[in-house]
Amino acid sequence: MRNITVAVDEETHRLARIRAAELDTSVSALVRGYLRGLARGDQAAVGADALAETEAERRQRLLGEAIDDITDNGGGLRVAAHVPRDALYERSALR
Structure with missing residues (x-):
């Protein structure tokens, strides 16, 4: 992300x-949404209508931002972060 x-x-x-x-968002998220709409050619992104957002649109936008963040960070999964299966069952390690 730039x-x-x-x-x-x-x-x-x-x-x-x-x-x-x-x-219930940030200024950065508003600017990001505006620029995405502008890049897609959405006319609403240029006008005052871009400020009006329904709850469903807000949820859709937040979901899209979350998915973008996950994919930008490599899916959020790292092999090194996982505990080996054997270690999960070691009772002494839990105490």
């Missing part, structure tokens, strides 16, 4: 944080 730095005035930042809190 990072983008954006400069905005204090009032825009304050209002964006308030709106993000109302939508």
Whole structure:
């Protein structure tokens, strides 16, 4: 995932944080969603309609972000993180 730095005035930042809190998300997630929509060519991403989000749309967006995060991090599974089967059954190791 790439990072983008954006400069905005204090009032825009304050209002964006308030709106993000109302939508139970972050400013970064709002910008990410806007840029994804813009890249896909969604006209709503450019207009004020992009700020209106239903609960179902919010859940779909959050699910998409979670899936993107998992796939960006290699699925979240590492072989080294798994405990060998024999170690799971060693009672002395649990005490």
